[in-house]
Amino acid sequence: MNSEKTIENTINTAQDLAQYLLRPLAIGNRTISNRMVLAPMAGLGHIAFRQLVTQFSGFGLLFTGMCPAKAVPHENPGISHVFSWRPEELDHTVCQIFGAEPETMARAARRIEAEKFFGVDLNFGCSVAAICKKGCGAALLKTPDKAIDIVSAVRKAVSCPVFVKFRTGWQDDHSFPVTMARAFERAGADALTFHPRVAPDRRSRRPMWELIGKVQDAVTIPVFGNGNLFAPEHGIKMIRETGCQGLSIGRMAVAQPWIFAQWTKSFTPEPSIYMKTALDMARLLSTHYEDRFALKMFKKFAPYFCANFKFSNAILKSMIRAENMNELCDNIRHLLDPPPQTLRLPNINLFI
Helix, strand or coil, X not given: CHHHHHHHCCCCCHHHHHHHHCCCEEECCEEECCCEEECCCCCCCCHHHHHHHHHXXXXXXXXXXXXXXXXXXXXXXXXXXXXXXXXXXXXXXXXXEECCCHHHHHHHHHHHHHCCCCEEEEXXXXXXXXXXXXXXXXXXXXXXXXXXXXXXXXXXXXXXXXXXXXXXXXXXXXXXHHHHHHHHHHHCCCEEEEEEEEHXXXXXXXXXXXXXXXXXXXXXXXXXXXXXCCCHHHHHHHHHHHCCCEEXXXXXXXXCCCHHHXXXXXXXXXXXXXXXXXXXXXXXXXXXCCHHXXXXXXXXXXXXXXXXXXXXXXXXXXXXXXXCHHHHHHHHHHHHCCCCCECCCCCHHHCC
16 A cells, blocks of 8 residues: 555646556456546446447446346346446446345346456445335445445355445444445455445535545555546546545546546547537447437436536537437537537536
8 A cells, every 4th residue: 555655646647647547456356457447327327328438448447337136137138228238348347236135136246247247346325215215225324234244245156356336324424434444345345436425415515535545544455436526637636635546437427438538548539529429329329229218318318418518508408309319319410510619627517
């Protein structure tokens, strides 16, 4: 850790950040060559979006959206909306599952390993009411012993890397995430993704980055910092202030799917990238899903993507006023050619 700290303190520029993010990182029995990863996102991290991000590259790992652990053992990837993948992405994709019982999560993890995913991610972070009412997601932080038992059961079930995504808890107790991080490591987690907000907040208050540093200092496994990483200067600041060993990018990656290539490969987007990317997203959704569901998924993607524009709300409303994917593509061409004026940082009011 001391050598890591020394390196982190030398990160001052975007070039320094890229060099750091491109340093290999061991996660369990595997190694990744890039420390910037896609965060798991329900309804957003589906097969089509992962393929879109892959077209730009620049990431270390991709994560699926939440998959229900009860369904995974017998799920058919040919028809599933969430448990589906392209064979070529398996060696760099982690499948996230949610559930409330250790054995249920362990059974799902066995299927995930059998399919040859890079690893399995346990969701202890989702604070959506429908998930928490089932005792899943962030609700498990109310029953720490059960959360720890889940990690232990999954660790015993698989040999692939085990990740845990978690929040601060349900109240402003700054010692709680440190205690949980240590317990997760003892139970067998190989890496942690930490979002430093309490569950009831969702995203209404700024993330407490200082807690990321406390969590990383408490464990020997990698911690991926998550929350409000919108520009390279934010990545520099998070790594310098917290010592986290990687960055987990969520909704900003939906707004700008090229962000990984931009931060790690010096990719420079042209103004035309907005129309091209929106049309590519529509095309990929239509490739993987039937028209009605493809349109529904694009409408989930659109608020984050339209947050890039100065008149984001008006563009969003006009873009999603479509009855089918053909109408949607016509709207995209009409609204984004020529490219509308963009903002330096996206309109986070649309980061719902």
